[in-house]
Amino acid sequence: MSKADGDPRQRRPNIVVQEMTEDTIKFVLTGTDTSIANALRRVIIAEVPTIAIDLVEVIENSSCLCDEFIAHRLGLIPLVSHKAADMEFPYDYAGDDETVTDVPIELRVKCVSDQTEDVTSNDLLINGDYTQYDTVKPVHYRPSGRAFGDATASGAPADGSQADGDKHPILILKLRKNQEINMRCVARKGVGRDHAKWQPVATAVYRFEPEITINEDLMATLTEEEKIKFVESSPTPVFRYNDQTRKVEVNMPESYTYDGECLKWAEDMGKPGLVDIRAKEDTFLFTVESTGALPPETIVLNALKVLDTKLEMTKSELDIVKSEMDTAGVE
Amino acid sequence: MRAFDKGEIKPGVHHPDWVPDCLQVDPATLNAPIKTLKDKFELLPAFLKVRGLVRQHIDSFNYLINEEIKKIIAAKANEKVTCDTDPNFYLKYTNIQVGKPSVEEDFIVEEITPQQCRLRDMTYAAPVTVDVEYTRGKEIVTNTSKNGVGGVTIGRIPLMLRSSRCILTGKSEEELARLGECPLDPGGYFVVKGTEKVILIQEQLSKNRIIIDIDNKGEVGASVTSSTHERKSKTNIVVKHGKLYLRHNTFTDEIPIMVALKAMGCESDQEVVQMVGPDTAYASLLLPSLLECSALAIFTQQQALEYCGGKVRMATRMMYSRNKRSKVDEARDILAGVVLAHVPVPAYDFRQKCVYVAIMIRRILHAMVDPTQVDDKDYYGNKRLELAGQLLALLFEDCFKRLNADLKRQADAVLSKSNRATQFDIIKCIRQDTLSNGLEHAISSGNWTVKRFRMERKGVTQVLSRLSFISALGMMTRITSQFEKTRKVSGPRALQPSQWGMLCPSDTPEGESCGLVKNLALMTHVTTDDEEEPLRSLAHVLGVEPLLLLVGQELHSPGSALVFLNGHILGVHQDPARFASDFRLLRRRGRVGEFVSVHTTTGNVYIASDGGRVCRPLLIVENGELLVKQVHLDALKAGRWTFNDFLTQGFVEYLDVNEENNSYIALYESEITPETTHLEIEPFTLLGVCAGIIPYPHHNQSPRNTYQCAMGKQAMGNIAFNQLNRMDTLMYLLVYPQKPIVKTKTIELIGYDRLGAGQNATVAVMSYSGYDIEDAIVMNRASLDRGFGRCIVLRKYGCTIKKYSNRTQDRIVPPTPAQTGPNGRHRLLDKDGIAAVGEKISPGDVYINKQSPGNTRDPLPNPQAMPDSFYRPTAQSYKGPQGESCVVDKVMLTTSDEGQFNVKCLVRHTRRPEVGDKFSSRHGQKGVCGTIVEQSDLPFSERGICPDLIMNPHGFPSRMTVGKMIELLGGKAGLQDGKFKYGTAFGGDTVTSLSEVLVEHGFSYNGKDLMHCGITGEPLVAYIFMGPVYYQKLKHMVLDKMHARARGPRVVLTRQPTEGRARDGGLRLGEMERDCLIGYGAAMLILERLMISSDQFEAQVCTNCGLLGYKHHGTGRNLCQQCADGGTVSALKLPYACKLLFQELQSMNICPRLTLSDA
Known part of the structure; x- marks a missing residue:
């Protein structure tokens, strides 16, 4: 590193956050080039791990939608994924402790009323304590309590809280009288490259800042x-x-x-x-819009971390190759 | 006149003070757009509401079961059954009615629904009952029905869905849903033995009309195909060497026309000439024919009849004269009843027929002078469409006649015996299955055999294609022509100008039946027969002088016109124009049926009330002014008026093709001139159902629209609202079907927006990756993950539980404990021995654990309780493609109406698109998926929009589908302002308005975006045309097609590899491939491919006799049977097929010998 410090070509990348809300972040990335900006974008889309329902075991399904249909819909529900950092990828983990890879989720609803009933993400039953910040749960989750077999609670939250009043839960399917659904799901950690359901973002995009000069x-x-x-x-x-x-x-x-x-x-x-418009080639206006699985700033930070590990890995691999070449050269 | 009332100054009449209106008004208002009727379009849904999409089928069937069926039993030949042996005996039908759809099970009559019939493999049919009066011994018995009770049932007639007797008619959406029926289903088809069958519309040349054409020798001829209830025959009058002859099947030879006329009692040559026309030109053309007749020395009717009698064909003679009659009588009968059979000859008064023949002659002579008078056979006014009702009427009458003949035979047999034990009751002899089976079998097989017309047609019915909603709908409007497909004439295939507005110009298949199979346009109606008698008397009241009161000369007096009614000559009218307009006025006032048409040509007025004419509604314009006013349309919108009110008020009328020729129809309101008689309701209705789906079709190259018409039928989507309750053999459903953002008015009218077959995909038009050449498309993997193009394939498997003659039957048993392993073939069976719903099923798995009795023939002491050992397993095992994970979706157990027990299993497979699946936009732009790309690699726009699909721009220049580009623009604009856009043909949202929306929302007006490469991150040099386009997933998927094999099964006979994917066949190295190898000289490769890899066989050949020997496997020695010697035999390798050929030749007494030499 010390050698690079003195390099006059060394650039000083900088991030200035312009705007940040619950689910979007806008920042300006300066002092670097397109390849880095694009790498960041690509990593955000494809390689920031989140949690999504991956396995579904159907115990009962008398709804009008078929099993695969529902399983697909369940998979696409964004889950709050703070816990992803503490979890292991199922294909990397060799141990026996399922809690490291799996988060069990259940969906048990039976319609008893004459009216058609909506089954939403609020009906998902998460094992364990869902009040904690870092627990896996659907976005804007207000448990309905219906999943516990409580027939009277028809979609309304059990605790009566009205948090996120304007945020609608995600509709999974609708049930008619006497139709029932009972599924055991397993949520797992994954990345967007494997399936779009693990993408943490709706959009992650940058554009060059235009430099406009009027003659x-x-x-x-x-x-x-x-x-x-x-x-x-x-x-x-x-x-x-x-x-x-x-x-x-x-x-x-x-x-x-x-x-x-x-x-x-x-x-x-x-x-x-009359005017001269030029794209500043080292200034990028980033917009990252989260699905709700992770806060947008976390997504960016996680992406940088992923990028960092990748570089680390490349570097260590290069070192190995270099040392091999050196030893070969000695011989 | 109304328009000019106020000023009392008529335009066009010069008046000193007259200043045109336009110069007196404020100049500003001159620039105001011409006031047009808003919501003229609203008439369409109103029209379709009363009519439905397949009214033509339903009307035709209703006519059959309500009216025609009554006429059939009332016909002279059918009305009464008598007996040869007992003159007092008779059975008379007094009335007939079709009941409600029902089925008799265990002697209980129950109502049935169409859905029940589909699922239970039954026929949706209703009983036909007759009121009878008959003799039983000496008493006369009557049996009449009252309120549907009583009467004698003679059989069951399959009912058309949504016909007047169908339980679905007049039901609301909720009621239909309760009956398990889709409210958007148009009806118009039959359910026979559980399958939905459509009787296709058949196109034919008009019956009973004179058609003038030119034969292959260049001579003019007139032909008439006469058709009555009893008989069909074709009569020709031809010209040969300038002389006219009558040609008919019943005569061995042509008969000089004058002889024929004399035989019909028109003995005076002068009268003939007068009837033909007093013109000297006609007379001189007729002269050779007159001379020929006198040369034959035939002057009287008797002589002429004798001449004709000598020419009657032998076969005909046998048929028509059982008891011996003179030749003269025979000839007279044939001329009266067979030649031009449709012209009545009351009591051998040939007057009408003579005039008819004279008119034919006149038209021939006219055509000889003026070749433009030759009729165009392809002209659509000369065509008649035969619909379900008419076709079934033929069949019904045939069956009914057979039933009567049956009854007569039985009556003859029984009544001929002098003393009988019981009184003979004819009613007990009525067999219901003559009618029931006759109709059911014809509809289910499509073979129409009517003996009395010697009609034998195949493929009249087809299974209703339920691939998509559009395919089912498209089938109901399809018209097939009787023309032979192999004939290489372009005339009948070409689009005829007279088809305008009646038939869809786009919707026709490609290939051999191109142009022969057509489709009706949106507003087209096909008429049914209308009563002739009232029209006849009305015509006479309006001043038509009856034919019988006129002498020959008066037929053609100048200024007058002959009046025809359905091809019959009624008489002469002195003022044809006034007659026609009076007649039309009566029709507009509702005094005459709305489908009766009147049209005039020089010297003729034709009134048509026959069935099978195509017609369409048009707005009436009088004196340059549209009769419909905004008030009326507002009333329609408010629901106070229906379409029928417009008809009865005389604002709208139906015109058929012929009458259209007498009208001057404006396309748009602005084009109305004082001469205009009608205005189109909406121009886009000239397209049919399938072409109506296309947005902006008027911007596309015409064949592209035709391609889309064919492809729309293969698109997956929703089939019907009851799709999940159906048990079809094969069903393709889309997981997330969408409404197209760019709609058309037609889409809303037919309900495509409720049963869509596609998805709005964001398309970027650019080249990417090279996997997009030749129309291939690049797809976004993330989009596929999210459900784009995902589909469900449902396939039905099943079996019937057979009952055998020895009272044994198949049985289904639970799997034995030994069989129920977690990995066994029987793993998915439930306790009842049938696969459990929701289980995964893979090839080889048993889904119905059926067993069959070992002995099905010999009588057994206790067939119901046989030991288990008596049964052998005949389990049904699943034979799907390897590696596909399917799921048992549904299991259904039913019994059919014949007591047949059925088990049906539906197997479901959910598929996501893969490389090689076929997609298409709505513009005939099909393409396969070339590659699937990660979202991060795809280009993205400034706003972060990533395409679902990339299409190569090379698809545009040669295809010229500008409509697709506008659709993309419309889709993009629609997304921005949150509204559906219209791409209706000859209208729709303009590009300008769409661009405005785009600019308003910060997009470029041309629909292009700046995009960045997803791989490098650099901006792309070109702006990319990107936006949503409605894409259809077509049923062709690689999974169903991909096939390869290394080793596999062989055909037993030739030992060569089997053929085809279904049999796991080999891939053929064909003749052309072989030619290449020969050309290259790769001899060893040819040997390997053609013999070693195929059917190599080691044969033993005797060097002595050259015949095949064999190897004795016991001793291991070779033997030649011919020479009885083993020493001379040597082995060689040859294709087994070759060896087979030698042996087959030998069996035909040809001796092939092989001459061997050392290799």
């Missing part, structure tokens, strides 16, 4: 009307016409979609070079 001299040759037309030529509010200064200003550069409409307009007006 003020050329702009000055435009009439007022033309200036407004120019501002309007871009489908997104990239430019703004300032009434006071009577000048065109750059408004929201990040909203530019690289559609080239304003450039085309300038070209058609016979004013090429």
Whole structure:
């Protein structure tokens, strides 16, 4: 490392978080190149481990949907995956302790009312204590208590809490009177590369920050009307016409979609070079939108960790090869 | 006139003060769009609501069971059964009715539902009862039914679903659901022995009409196919060397037309000439025929009849004259009853027939002078469609006649005996199965055999294809032509301009039946027969002078016209234009049936009320003004009016193809001129059901729409709302079917938005990976994970429990304890010996543990309680593809109405798309999945959108499916503003409006996005056209097709590898491949492929005689049987097929000898 410190080509990657909500994060990654940004994106999509239902044992299913159908739907329910860090991949783990790899979940609902009943993610019965922060549970989980065989509790949460009032649970299927469903599921740790149900994100995307420079001299040759037309030529509010200064200003550069409409307009007006738009090749505007399995910042951090381990591994492998070559060279 | 009332100034009439209206109004309003009727489209759902999608079938069947059936039993030939031996005996049918669908089980009559019939392999049929009056001994007995009770049942007639007797008619959606029926199912088919059968619409040339055509010698001829209830015959009048002849099957030779006319009592040449037409041109053309007749020295009717009598065909003579009659009588009978059979000859008064012949001659002569008068056989006005009702009527009458003949025979036999033990009661002799089996068998086999017309047709019915909702619907509108498929004429296959609006221009199969199989357009209706008598008297009231009151000359007086009713000549009218318009007025006022058509040509007025004409509704325009006003449409929208109100109010009328030729139809309201008589309701209705699915079809190259029509029928999706309660042999269902974002009006009308067959996939048009050449598509693996293109295949397996003649029967037994291992073949059996629902099933597994008795022939003392050892196992084992994990979905146990016990198992397999599965958009753009790519490798847009599917842009230039591009744009815009978009033909949302939506939401107007490569992360150099397109998954999947083998079974006879995937066959090295190897000179490879790998055989050949010997396995020595010597035999290798050939030749007394030389 000490050698790299002095390297003038050494870059200093930097992350500045612009906006963060419960399920999205927007940050700017600077001081690196496309390959790293894309590697981060790819890892977020495909290699950040989460937990999802993987095995389903059907004990009773008299609903109108067939077993595989329901199993597929169960698999796609995002589960809160803080515990994923403490768990092992089932294909890596050689031990006998199932609790390290598996999280048992049950689904037991019978419809007794005359009305069609919805079976939702709230009806999933998680073994153990679901109140704890890091426990595996469906997103926006408010247990209905119906799974315990309590016929009176029809979908309403057992504890009567109204948390996440606007967050609807995920519908799994609907039951008619006397239809019953009883399934034993096993949730496991996995990565998005194996199945999309383990993807922690809905979207993970970056774009280059545009660098917009207005050729003020050329702009000055435009009439007022033309200036407004120019501002309007871009489908997104990239430019703004300032009434006071009577000048065109750059408004929201990040909203530019690289559609080239304003450039085309300038070209058609016979004013090429009116504006110069260039993608900054070392600045990336990232948007990561979580499915709810993990907080968005965790996803990014986990992705960096995965990236780090990968590099570590490559490095150690390289070292081995290098030492082998050295010894071979001695001989 | 109404339009010009206010100003009292008529346009076109010059008036000094007259200033056109448009110059007096405010110029601003001039630019306002012309006011058009909003919601003219609303008439369509109203129309389809009263009509349904398959009204033509149902109407035709209703006509049969309500009216035609009554006419059949009332016909002279059928009405009464008499007896040769007892003149007092008779059985008279006074009435007939079709009851409610029911079945008799254990002597209890129960109502049945169609769903029950499908599941239990029964026939959905209703009893036919007759009211009779007959003699029993000396008394006269009557048996009439009242309110469906009483009467004599003569059999059961299969019922068409949703016909007037079907229990489904008039039921609400909930009631239908309770009966297990899908509310979107159109009906119009039959359920026979559990299978759904459709009687396809048959296209034929009109009956009883004069058709002028040119024969292969270039001569003009007139032909008429006469059809009455009793007889069908074809009569030709041909020209030969300028002379006219009558040609008919019953005569050995052509008969000079003048002789024929004289035989029919028209002895005066002058009268003939007058009837044909007073024109000198006609007379001179007729002259050679007149001369020929006089040359034959035939001047009187008697002479002519003798001449004709001498030409009657022997076979015909045998048929028509049982007791000896003179030739003259015979000839007269044939001319009266067989030649031009449809023209009545009351009491041998040939007047009408003479005029008819004269008109035929006139038309021939006219065509000789003016070749444009030759009829076009492909013109759709000359075509009639035969529907289920008419076809069944033929069959019913045939069966009924057979029943009557049967009764007569029995009556003859019994009544001829002088003293009988009991009184003869004819009712007890009625056998119900003559009718029941006759109809049931015809519908289930599709073979229509009607003896009296010598009709033998195959493939009249087809199994209703339930592959998708559209395929079932498309089948109901299908029309097949009687034309031979092998004939290489393009005429009948070509799209005829007269088919406009009646038949779908897109929906026809490719290949041999292209253009011969057609489909009805959305609004087309096919007429049923209408009473002729009231029309006849009405015509006379309106001033038609009856034929019998006119002399020949008066037939063709200038300005007048001959009036025809269904091909019969009614008489002459002096003012044909007025007659036609009066007639139409009466029709619009509802005084005449709405399907009666009137059309005029020069000198002729044709009234048609016969069944099988295609027609469609149009809005009536009078004096350049549409009669329908916005008020009426508002009333329709509010539900106060129905489509029928529009009909009875005279706003809408049905026009058939012929009458369309007398009208001037505007396509759009803006095109109405004072001459316009009608306006189209909606232009997109010219397409059929299948083509109606396509968005923006008017932007596509025409064959693409045709391709989509064929592919829409193979798309997987929802079949019906009751799909999970069905037990079809093969069913393909989509796991997550969607509504298309870009809809059409047709889609809403037919319910495709409720039973879709596809998914909205985000498509990026770009090349990617090279696995997308030749229309292959690249798919996103994450999308597949999430359920895109996932489908369920359900296949039925089952068996019947047979009962044998010695009162033994098959049985199903639980598996023995030894058999119930966790890995055994019997592992999935339940305690009842049938596979448990939800169990995984793999090839070789037993799903019904059936046993059959060892002895099924000899009588046994106690057949019900035989020891276990008596039974041998005949278990049903599953034979699916290896490695496929299927699940038992459903098990059903039923008995059919014949007491047959059935076990049906449904096996389910859920599949996700894999490389090689076939997909298609709605624009005839099919392609297989070329590769499946990780989501992280796929390109992504600025917004993080990743395509589900990548399509290669090379698919566009040569296919010219611009509609697909607009669909993509529409889909993208639809997603943004959360609305479904319309891609209706000749309308729909415009590209401009779609682009506006896109721009509003920050997209590029052209639907292109900047995308980044998923692998490198760099932005792609080109903007990518991306958006949702509705994709269909087609039924062709690799899993059902892939096949390879190294070693495997061989055919017993030739010892060569078997053929075909089903038999695990070998892959053939064909002739062309062989040719390549020969050309290359790879002799050893040919030897290996063609012999060693196939049917190598070591044969022993005698060098002495050259015949095959054999190896004695006991001694190990070779022997030649011919030479009785072992020393001369040598072994050689040859294909077994070759050895077989030698032996087969020997068996035919040909002796092949092999001459061997040292190798």
